[in-house]
Amino acid sequence: MTNDAMKSSRFEIEELLYGYDALMPQISEETMRYHHDRHYATYVAKLNELSLDTPFAGQPLEDVVRSADGPLFNNAAQAWNHAFLFRSLSPAPQTAPDGALLAAVERDFGSFEALRTRMIDTAVGLFGSGWCWLSKDSSGRLRVEARANAGNPLCDGLVPLLCIDVWEHAYYIDYRNRRADAVKALWERIDWRTVGERYGR
Numbered sequence: 001m002t003n004d005a006m007k008s009s010r011f012e013i014e015e016l017l018y019g020y021d022a023l024m025p026q027i028s029e030e031t032m033r034y035h036h037d038r039h040y041a042t043y044v045a046k047l048n049e050l051s052l053d054t055p056f057a058g059q060p061l062e063d064v065v066r067s068a069d070g071p072l073f074n075n076a077a078q079a080w081n082h083a084f085l086f087r088s089l090s091p092a093p094q095t096a097p098d099g100a101l102l103a104a105v106e107r108d109f110g111s112f113e114a115l116r117t118r119m120i121d122t123a124v125g126l127f128g129s130g131w132c133w134l135s136k137d138s139s140g141r142l143r144v145e146a147r148a149n150a151g152n153p154l155c156d157g158l159v160p161l162l163c164i165d166v167w168e169h170a171y172y173i174d175y176r177n178r179r180a181d182a183v184k185a186l187w188e189r190i191d192w193r194t195v196g197e198r199y200g201r
């Protein structure tokens with residue numbers, strides 16, 4: 001393989017759309033630096049290592065998440081999940097859904113506040129490491145669920161709308177063992193405009 005072909009088959013680290021300190025005070029600069037530059041970057045590096053010279057090299061990351069298993073799935077999904085999470089947050093978020101997404105939230109959960117409670121409880125209730133997801137099925141119905149480790153709704157044909165990282169590395173620097181406080185703080189940084197755009201796609 002030439003250097004150029006090798007380069008094009010590599011998965012890239014997505015840069016943050018905001019500064020490392022832009023989500024303070026809810027998420028510290030130190031957490032963002034560790035989370036993005038160490039944890040997320042390591043998943044991408046490992047994904048590149050594991051996919052090298054396999055049919056997965058050069059595939060869209062979503063396709064790798066849907067079809068790989070074992071360590072390759074774990075690192076591909078962690079790479080995808082983190083990029084998705086970081087894109088869900090904003091220094092100046094739209095703090096509540098509107099339009100079609102709001103209508104779906106009210107239809108499926110009763111209210112936005114009920115969705116918030118449900119997601120926080122689900123994130124806090126997950127035993128061990130993993131993610132709390134909001135996704136939609138093929139009929140547009142919303143669902144909230146926890147998935148262990150690198151779990152991703154793409155694997156079940158669902159459309160991911162939002163994820164909350166409940167691995168300890170996501171909050172231990174700022175919140176120590178207080179996962180509920182970390183999730184409630186993160187909630188304030190979720191940009192519902194971005195989530196709504198995903199719902200409308």
Ligand code: FE
Pocket residue numbers: 035039082165167169170
């Ligand atoms: Fe993480």
